[in-house]
Amino acid sequence: MTLTELRYIVAVARERHFGRAAEACFVSQPTLSVAIKKLEEELDVKIFERGAAEVSVTPLGEDIVRQAQSVIEQASAIKEIAKRGKDPLAGALRLGIIYTIGPYLLPELVKHTIEQYPQMPLMLQENFTVKLLEMLRTGELDCAIMAEPFPDTGLAIAPLYDEPFVVAVPAPHPFAQRQSVSTQELKNETMLLLGTGHCFRDHVLEVCPEFARFSSDAEGIRKSFEGSSLETIKHMVASGMGVTVVPSLSVPRDPTPHLRFVPFEDPVPTRRVVLAWRRTFTRYEAIAALRNAIYACKLDGVTRLS
Missing domain, CATH: 3.40.190.290 (D-Maltodextrin-Binding Protein; domain 2)
Structure with a gap:
């Protein structure tokens, strides 16, 4: 599990679309899709329901996305703490x-x-x-x-x-x-x-x-x-x-x-x-x-x- 994969699932949860999420993350859609599939297999849970028109987040996926966002914020906070020490x-x-x-x-x-x-x-x-x-x-x-x-x-x-x-x-x-x-x-x-x-x-x-x-x-x-x-x-x-x-x-x-x-x-x-x-x-x-x-x-x- 990496921070990059967590950013991908947060982006998909926000956009409700793999293509738009990939654009927001500046990667190709296959790259994003493979990374999310890998994370779902690692966790052995389904984070997203893939529909024809829109992607939805599963109930368990909602909790995972929420925790992923918290982890991303905490990781960013480490950098911010270092910056604040300087300016x-x-x-x-x-x-x-x-x-x-x-x-x-x-x-x-x-x-x-x-x-x-x-x-x-x-x-x-x-x-x-x-x-x-x-x-x-x-x-x-x-x-x-x-x-x-x-x-x-x-x-x-x-x-x-x-x-x-x-x-x-x-x-x-x-x-x-x-x-x-x-x-x-x-x-x-x-x-x-x-x-x-x-x-x-x-x-x-x-x-x-x-x-x-x-x-x-x-x-x-x-x-x-x-x-x-x-x-x-x-x-x-x-x-x-x-x-x-x-x-x-x-x-x-x-x-x-x-x-x-x-x-x-x-x-x-x-x-x-x-x-x-x-x-x-x-x-x-x-x-x-x-x-x-x-x-x-x-x-x-x-x-x-x-």
């Missing part, structure tokens, strides 16, 4: 971030990280919350910036900031001249939503629950539309297709000719943005350095949390 911040930090935060935080965050901690480059992964949680669990990521709530996975959590929401409307819209808008007033508007999988979509539906029914049936096509990113949706709003709700950090600092951003009336809906990492992650100084770099960013309109 606690040496080496890349694998950071995940959700789609509705990345474009607005990363430009400044990367700049401050380069300036303050040049020996700690950021390896970045943008994805949905559920995928980032899985990547944290399997050790593919060291930490992730996400918005609460998300399932309790036993992660260590550090709150970063509370971010209010604002309403984005086309410039000719009656709301554009208002000082504030209530959540109740949005009921009569055509709402543009992010697609399924984005946690910010769920946040908007909490603010305007009546739009939940429009996102799943044909009748609702006349009442709500979906976009793949906040920037795409803002372009749709600017063209007059409807209104949307966005987090305050996504509001551009310079005025835009065709868009207006209007605050909510009290109580203002917000989301809490946090930094999460595995409790077994040993580079505590790297987590602290990342938080310092985040706090060095301007973060206009948010309430910083210590």
Whole structure:
């Protein structure tokens, strides 16, 4: 049994596909398949059920994969301990971030990280919350910036900031001249939503629950539309297709000719943005350095949390 074989079974368990797992491990599929078959024979158990369309993990295989991930983490920790003796911040930090935060935080965050901690480059992964949680669990990521709530996975959590929401409307819209808008007033508007999988979509539906029914049936096509990113949706709003709700950090600092951003009336809906990492992650100084770099960013309109 080798660490390489353990990495292979973790990759297959994650991808549910031998071909994709082989690509992720930078080996040929036959090499990976032979190694896993050898490990199954050595253990005299079946780790995977091979189906025509997808590979599934057997119940006993789930326990083996979980233990394999733990062994891989412990092996990596030995290297990290050695590095920390020389420089606690040496080496890349694998950071995940959700789609509705990345474009607005990363430009400044990367700049401050380069300036303050040049020996700690950021390896970045943008994805949905559920995928980032899985990547944290399997050790593919060291930490992730996400918005609460998300399932309790036993992660260590550090709150970063509370971010209010604002309403984005086309410039000719009656709301554009208002000082504030209530959540109740949005009921009569055509709402543009992010697609399924984005946690910010769920946040908007909490603010305007009546739009939940429009996102799943044909009748609702006349009442709500979906976009793949906040920037795409803002372009749709600017063209007059409807209104949307966005987090305050996504509001551009310079005025835009065709868009207006209007605050909510009290109580203002917000989301809490946090930094999460595995409790077994040993580079505590790297987590602290990342938080310092985040706090060095301007973060206009948010309430910083210590």
